[in-house]
Amino acid sequence: MTGCGTGPPSRLAHVLGTEALADARSSDETFDWSGMAKIGLSVYSDETGPEASPAISPMYLEILTRRTEVFLKQSCGIQDIQPHLAFPPSVRVQRDKADVPFQIVILFSGREIMGPEKIGEATVMTQMNGVVIEHTALVEVAVFRTMDGSLVYRTSAVERESLEQLDAPIGATQPSTFEAREILRAHAAQQALDRALAHVASVCREG
Numbered sequence: 003m004t005g006c007g008t009g010p011p012s013r014l015a016h017v018l019g020t021e022a023l024a025d026a027r028s029s030d031e032t033f034d035w036s037g038m039a040k041i042g043l044s045v046y047s048d049e050t051g052p053e054a055s056p057a058i059s060p061m062y063l064e065i066l067t068r069r070t071e072v073f074l075k076q077s078c079g080i081q082d083i084q085p086h087l088a089f090p091p092s093v094r095v096q097r098d099k100a101d102v103p104f105q106i107v108i109l110f111s112g113r114e115i116m117g118p119e120k121i122g123e124a125t126v127m128t129q130m131n132g133v134v135i136e137h138t139a140l141v142e143v144a145v146f147r148t149m150d151g152s153l154v155y156r157t158s159a160v161e162r163e164s165l166e167q168l169d170a171p172i173g174a175t176q177p178s179t180f181e182a183r184e185i186l187r188a189h190a191a192q193q194a195l196d197r198a199l200a201h202v203a204s205v206c207r208e209g
Contacts, residue, residue: 009113009138009140009160009162010051010053010054010111010112010113010138010139010140011051011052012140012142012158013048013050013051013109013111013140013142014107014109014142014144014156016048016050016051017046017048017109018107018144033145033154033155033205035078035205035206038078038080038103038104038206039080039081039082040080040082040083040084040101040102040103040104041074041080041082041083041084041102041103041104041105041106041145042083042084042085042102042104042105042106042148043067043070043071043074043083043084043085043105043106043108044085044105044106044107044108045063045066045067045070045085045107045108045110046107046108046109046110047063047109047110047111047191048109048110048111049111051111053113054111054112054113055112055113055114055137055187056183056187057110058110058184058187058188058191059184059188062184062185062187062188062191063110065188065192066108066110066188066191066192066195067085067108069192069195070106070108070195070199071083071085073199073202073203074106077199077202077203077206077207078202078203078206078207079206084102102148103147103148103149104145104146104147104148104154105145105146105148106143106144106145106146107142107143107144107145107146108141108142108143108195109141109142109143109144110139110140110141110191110194110195111139111140111142112137112138112139112140112187112190112191113137113138114135114136114137114138114183115135115136116133116134116135116136133166134164134165134166135164135165135183135186136162136163136164137162137163137164137165137186137187137190138160138161138162138190139160139161139162139163139187139190139191139193139194140158140159140160140194141158141159141191141194141195141197141198142156142157142158142198143155143156143157143158143198143199143201143202144156155202155205157198157201157202158198159194159195159197159198159201160194160197161190161191161193161194161197162190163186163189163190163193164186165182165183165186
C-alpha cells in the first residue's frame with residue numbers, strides 16, 4: 003500500500019451551513035482576541051463525508067475537548083470556557099447566549115485506507131500476514147460571534163498516522179482490532195488538533 007491519498011475534504015460548510023462561512027477570515031488574518039474573557043466551546047466528530055472514517059469515540063472526544071479547554075486557558079488567557087454547547091447544525095442557535103460573545107467550534111473528520119502487509123523482519127521466517135491502516139485526520143477550528151453568527155476566525159490542520167495489525171494477534175494483552183483503530187483515530191486527531199491550536203496560539207497571543 004502506498005501513501006494515504008487524498009485527505010478528507012472540509013466539512014465546515016456541510017455541518018454549519020454555507021451561509022455561516024460567507025464572511026470567513028483565513029488563518030493568516032488577525033482576529034482581535036484581546037480582552038476575551040469568555041468563550042463557548044463545541045467539539046464534534048463528523049462521519050458523514052464521502053469515504054469518511056468512523057467518528058471518534060465519545061471517550062476520546064471528551065479528552066480532546068479537555069485538551070482544548072486547557073489550551074484556551076493557558077495559551078489564550080480565556081478563563082471562562084463553557085464547553086459542551088449543543089453542536090449546531092447552525093451556530094446561530096447560540097445567539098440567545100448573550101453572555102457568551104464568541105463560540106469556538108472544533109470539527110474533526112477523517113479518512114482511512116487499509117491494505118495487506120507483511121509485518122516483521124524482511125525474511126520469510128519472521129514475517130507474518132497482517133494489514134496496515136493509514137488514517138488521515140482533519141481538524142477545522144472556527145470562531146463565531148454569537149450576536150450575529152458571523153465567522154471571525156478559521157484555521158485547520160491535517161495529520162497522518164498508521165497502524166499495523168497482525169491477522170493473528172499475539173498476546174492476550176493487546177487491544178482488540180476495534181480498540182486499536184479507535185486509538186489510531188484519536189491519536190491522529192490529537193496531533194492535528196495540536197497543530198491547529200498552534201496556529202490559534204500565534205494569533206491569540208498577539209491579540
